[in-house]
Amino acid sequence: xxxxxxxxxxxxxxxxxxxxxxxxxxxxxxxxxxxxxxxxxxxxxxxxxxxxxxxxxxxxxxxxxxxxxxxxxxxxxxxxxxxxxxxxxxxxxxxxxx
Numbered sequence: 017x018x019x020x021x022x023x024x025x026x027x028x029x030x031x032x033x034x035x036x037x038x039x040x041x042x043x044x045x046x047x048x049x050x051x052x053x054x055x056x057x058x059x060x061x062x063x064x065x066x067x068x069x070x071x072x073x074x075x076x077x078x079x080x081x082x083x084x085x086x087x088x089x090x091x092x093x094x095x096x097x098x099x100x101x102x103x104x105x106x107x108x109x110x111x112x113x114x
Contacts, residue, residue, distance in 0.1 A: 019047055026087070027057040033064035036072030045075045048082070056087030063093035068101055080111060090114055 017040035020031040028051055036044060052058070058079060068076075076091070083089035092114040094102065102108040 017043065019044060021047070021051065023055075026055055027059060028052065028055045029059040029061055031061040031064065035067045035069075036065060036075070037067065037069040038071040041069070041071035041075045044072070045078060048075070048079050052082065052086065058083045058086075058089040060089070060091045061093050062091060062095065062098055065095065065098055068098055073101075073105060073107060076107065076111065088112070 017032065017034035017036060020033070022029040022031070030044075030047065030051075032044065034040070048058070060076070060079070080089050090112040094113055099108070099113075102111065102113070
């Protein structure tokens with residue numbers, strides 16, 4: 017998994033590429049926890065995300081809870097495969113998806 021980070025004023029965009037699973041989820045969680053200082057908006061760009069496991073979903077839920085306090089989070093460019101996982105798990109109702 018690769019994470020590309022872009023900051024624009026108070027908005028952090030994390031573009032995630034590859035697989036978000038048990039092995040890679042801790043890296044994303046660490047990035048989120050370490051990079052939110054001064055951030056009010058978090059954008060997760062999943063255009064190049066191939067797969068997400070339950071460990072990855074847990075990290076997204078963790079980020080959503082943090083960002084509810086700080087400002088807001090949205091997810092964009094979700095592939096059909098990942099969207100199916102969101103739908104089956106109910107994450108399509110929890111997350112703001114563009």
